[in-house]
Amino acid sequence: MELALSPAAAGVLAGLEASGFRAWVVGGCVRDALRGEPPHDWDVCTDARPDQVTACFPRTAPTGLVHGTVTVLWGGTPVEVTTLRAESGYSDGRRPDHVEFVTDLTRDLARRDFTVNAMAWNLRTGLADPFGGQADLAAGVLRAVGRPEARFAEDALRILRGLRFSARLDFALEPATARAMERQAGRLRAIAAERVQAELDGLLLGAAAEGVLARWPAVLEPVLPEIAPAVGFAQHNPHHCLDVWGHTARAVGAAAADRAVRLTMLLHDLGKPGCFSLGPDGVGHFYGHAQRSAELAQAILTRLRYDHETRERVVRLVRLHDAPLPVEEKTARRLLNRLGERDARALIAVHRADTLALAPAYHDRLGELDALEALLEEQLAQNACFSLRQLAVNGRDLLAAGAAPGPAVGRILDALLQRVLAGELPNDRAALLAELPKYRK
Numbered sequence: 265m266e267l268a269l270s271p272a273a274a275g276v277l278a279g280l281e282a283s284g285f286r287a288w289v290v291g292g293c294v295r296d297a298l299r300g301e302p303p304h305d306w307d308v309c310t311d312a313r314p315d316q317v318t319a320c321f322p323r324t325a326p327t328g329l330v331h332g333t334v335t336v337l338w339g340g341t342p343v344e345v346t347t348l349r350a351e352s353g354y355s356d357g358r359r360p361d362h363v364e365f366v367t368d369l370t371r372d373l374a375r376r377d378f379t380v381n382a383m384a385w386n387l388r389t390g391l392a393d394p395f396g397g398q399a400d401l402a403a404g405v406l407r408a409v410g411r412p413e414a415r416f417a418e419d420a421l422r423i424l425r426g427l428r429f430s431a432r433l434d435f436a437l438e439p440a441t442a443r444a445m446e447r448q449a450g451r452l453r454a455i456a457a458e459r460v461q462a463e464l465d466g467l468l469l470g471a472a473a474e475g476v477l478a479r480w481p482a483v484l485e486p487v488l489p490e491i492a493p494a495v496g497f498a499q500h501n502p503h504h505c506l507d508v509w510g511h512t513a514r515a516v517g518a519a520a521a522d523r524a525v526r527l528t529m530l531l532h533d534l535g536k537p538g539c540f541s542l543g544p545d546g547v548g549h550f551y552g553h554a555q556r557s558a559e560l561a562q563a564i565l566t567r568l569r570y571d572h573e574t575r576e577r578v579v580r581l582v583r584l585h586d587a588p589l590p591v592e593e594k595t596a597r598r599l600l601n602r603l604g605e606r607d608a609r610a611l612i613a614v615h616r617a618d619t620l621a622l623a624p625a626y627h628d629r630l631g632e633l634d635a636l637e638a639l640l641e642e643q644l645a646q647n648a649c650f651s652l653r654q655l656a657v658n659g660r661d662l663l664a665a666g667a668a669p670g671p672a673v674g675r676i677l678d679a680l681l682q683r684v685l686a687g688e689l690p691n692d693r694a695a696l697l698a699e700l701p702k703y704r705k
């Protein structure tokens with residue numbers, strides 16, 4: 265069997281072997297190459313120690329010498345080369361107490377998280393697969409290497425990595441692996457928020473995110489306790505054929521693969537259980553839930569240390585996820601005014617995903633959203649006015665036309681812009697100046 269190595273990876277393997285060492289590409293790149301997906305980077309492992317790796321190549325950088333990692337620059341391409349190692353004694357549930365360099369490939373593969381990530385490939389000897397990774401890859405199964413309980417107790421991050429790989433590869437969790445993930449999930453509280461954030465993003469962007477979210481909320485609950493009330497919460501509403509969490513999972517899966525949009529879908533209805541009321545007709549309502557969800561989103565995104573911009577964007581999209589969006593030019597202009605182009609599009613994507621997760625009888629609204637998006641494109645193409653910057657008059661124009669200096673100028677400009685957005689006035693200098701007398705007291 266051949267693996268379609270990159271020239272840099274092949275060069276580094278050949279270079280190490282020519283110096284008398286053994287070297288393999290290993291881990292995620294082998295998994296992806298075997299699946300026919302070009303790896304985003306190639307990792308190499310070798311029995312050469314870091315100083316010996318450094319001596320083999322003209323250009324290297326000591327990336328993580330304690331962990332045995334040297335970056336080799338092959339042409340312009342960096343390749344990480346790591347000395348084979350065994351790890352032991354994870355007393356903090358995050359990182360090993362002892363790392364030792366070894367010469368036995370299988371010991372290095374044994375410390376890896378999942379069988380599909382624990383394969384290596386050598387130029388002369390081909391695939392090394394002591395834990396059955398290839399069979400699991402073919403069957404679409406994610407299975408811990410070794411005893412799952414022990415492996416997740418060693419390093420709880422593997423639990424989230426497991427969900428992330430399951431979502432990205434659309435692989436089922438092998439039953440014992442899944443049970444251990446559920447039992448050890450509480451250990452996720454010890455994982456740094458930044459790591460949780462990165463894995464959550466990866467999970468949400470996975471092609472099989474819906475299934476993973478719907479099936480494994482209990483694994484996520486230690487880091488996202490706010491989802492617990494949504495799980496199994498019946499909506500008593502004809503629009504919905506799923507409980508709040510099922511709808512959430514479906515909405516994530518239905519959304520465009522954009523980080524902010526998918527985060528919004530994850531969070532958009534978490535306020536529902538706290539806002540539930542049952543009408544006299546037996547129909548469930550969730551008045552005020554968008555605002556409540558926005559508050560929960562703010563708390564969650566802050567706790568998981570999302571950057572300020574992402575937080576602001578997602579909280580706003582959550583707050584607006586059920587705002588009425590009539591199919592009119594002025595809606596398009598107002599969205600552009602309030603949100604800017606990127607988030608105006610994102611909000612339409614949010615409404616679309618939310619609609620796709622409703623009962624099929626209510627999917628008609630998708631046509632309206634398409635029409636609104638077309639209007640948005642049209643307004644952009646026409647260079648329509650949706651901000652003060654684009655208004656055909658500015659403060660100086662107003663002063664020159666006799667407006668009194670002071671804060672009133674800004675108020676007049678805002679009022680004119682609102683009327684242009686609403687389509688009541690054209691964005692035309694003469695027409696706007698002609699309105700001035702109305703604003704004089």
Ligand code: ATP
Binds near residue numbers: 292376381
């Ligand atoms: P990706 O496509 O996300 O990069 P990957 O499998 O390459 O997937 P990395 O985080 O780049 O993931 O790690 C490279 C390899 O190191 C993994 O394939 C796995 O063998 C091993 N590994 C990474 N993190 C862990 C961990 N926490 N526990 C055990 N093995 C790990």
Ligand code: MG
Binds near residue numbers: 292305
């Ligand atoms: Mg990788």
